[in-house]
Amino acid sequence: MLVPAIYLSAALFAIGTLGVIVRRNAIIIFLCIELQLNAVNLAFVALSRHVGIEGQIYVFFVMTVAAAEAAVGLAIIISIFRHYETVNVDKFNLLKW
Amino acid sequence: MTDTLFVLFAVVSVGGAVGVVTGRSPVASLLFMVATLASLAGIYVLFEAHFLAAIQVLIYAGAIMVLFLFVIMLLNLGHDYRADLKFGSWSLLSVVVVGLTASVLVQGITGSEADDFGGHLADPAAAAAIDLAVAEKGAVGAIADPLFTDYVVAFEVIGLLLLVAIVAAVVLAKPRGGSEGA
Numbered sequence: 315m316l317v318p319a320i321y322l323s324a325a326l327f328a329i330g331t332l333g334v335i336v337r338r339n340a341i342i343i344f345l346c347i348e349l350q351l352n353a354v355n356l357a358f359v360a361l362s363r364h365v366g367i368e369g370q371i372y373v374f375f376v377m378t379v380a381a382a383e384a385a386v387g388l389a390i391i392i393s394i395f396r397h398y399e400t401v402n403v404d405k406f407n408l409l410k411w
Numbered sequence: 412m413t414d415t416l417f418v419l420f421a422v423v424s425v426g427g428a429v430g431v432v433t434g435r436s437p438v439a440s441l442l443f444m445v446a447t448l449a450s451l452a453g454i455y456v457l458f459e460a461h462f463l464a465a466i467q468v469l470i471y472a473g474a475i476m477v478l479f480l481f482v483i484m485l486l487n488l489g490h491d492y493r494a495d496l497k498f499g500s501w502s503l504l505s506v507v508v509v510g511l512t513a514s515v516l517v518q519g520i521t522g523s524e525a526d527d528f529g530g531h532l533a534d535p536a537a538a539a540a541i542d543l544a545v546a547e548k549g550a551v552g553a554i555a556d557p558l559f560t561d562y563v564v565a566f567e568v569i570g571l572l573l574l575v576a577i578v579a580a581v582v583l584a585k586p587r588g589g590s591e592g593a
Contacts, residue, residue, distance in 0.1 A: 315413065315414070315417055315457070315458075316528070316532060317520070317524060318417065318421070319417075319454065319458070320520050321517075321520060322421045322424065322425070322454075324513065324516035324517060324520060325425055325428075325513075326424065326425065326428050326447075327512070327516065328509050328512050328513040328516065329425070329428040329429060329431075329432060330428065331508065331509050331512050332432055332505055332509045333431060333432035335501065335504065335505040335508055335509070336432065336496050336501065336502070336505050337432065337495055337496065338495035338496075339437060339488075339495050341437050341479065341482065341483060341488065342431070342432075342434075342437060342440050342495075344479070345431055345440055345441065345444050345479065346431060346432065348444070348471075348475070349428055349431060349444065349447065352447070352448065352451055352471070355451070356451055356454065356455075359454075359455050359458050359460050359463060360458060361528070362458070362460065362537075362541070363458055363459070363537065363538045363541065364528060364532055364534065364537050364538065365537055366537045366540065366541070367540070367541050367544065367553060367554065367557055368557070370460050370462075370463055370554055371554060371557060371558055371562055373460075373463055374463070374466070374554065374558065375565060375569055377466060377467070377470055377471065378569045378572070378573065379569070379572065380471075380475065381470060381474065381475055381573070381576075382572055382573055382575075382576035383576075384475050384478055384479070385478065385576050385577065385579075385580040386576050386579050386580050386583065388478060388479065388482045388580070388584075389579065389580040389581075389582075389583035389584040390583055391482060391486075392482060392485065392486065392583070392584045393583050393584060395486050396586070396587075401486065401488065402495065
């Protein structure tokens with residue numbers, strides 16, 4: 315069951331990448347990044363059956379970092395929304411030349 | 412039985428992932444994401460990672476997704492049905508980037524498969540060791556034991572990271588100036 319799980323992980327990661335590129339809503343882009351993190355978690359869990367319990371411990375750390383990232387990222391989105399009244403990433407061009 | 416369940420969960424998770432990307436309203440995308448996360452929790456159970464399956468449902472599908480939902484409600488984006496997919500040159504770019512990502516991943520996987528994942532695939536010792544640890548210490552103890560011995564420094568650092576993230580989130584989301592109060 316390891317190899318199908320790794321392919322599933324690759325498919326989820328690719329779909330997450332697609333979402334990050336094609337969507338404009340900052341919150342959905344964020345959801346797609348979470349999807350990519352989960353794809354990697356799945357690979358870790360699948361490999362832990364063959365390599366050792368460390369795989370599951372890394373997943374624990376990845377989940378914690380994902381929670382921290384979601385909190386900070388959503389705070390940034392709220393802060394940007396206060397300024398621009400939108401979450402459309404095409405409208406934030408302060409750092410664009 | 413296990414294979415049937417795996418296929419079921421895999422189909423639900425990929426369908427949910429496609430729904431996240433194509434969902435018209437942010438709330439619909441979020442609910443598709445919850446379906447994906449729940450089916451991934453099911454796959455974790457199939458891989459005997461029961462504790463991770465539990466925290467996947469509690470932390471991810473519960474806490475983090477509710478945080479997203481709160482932000483969608485706070486910013487009143489729930490009925491934002493305007494299509495926000497990028498088309499034109501972006502669709503070409505996305506096809507190229509996603510195709511490259513997928514081909515690199517598939518190439519890496521087939522390479523590791525030929526290599527038998529560094530000889531780990533045929534070796535049942537790791538799975539037996541995990542099963543023994545789970546039988547001896549329980550599903551939580553099997554993870555907690557290495558977490559509080561070999562990985563205790565990383566565990567403390569991750570606690571510090573969470574504290575920093577909480578402070579940063581409060582500071583960032585607070586209105587500027589402060590004179591306007593709440």
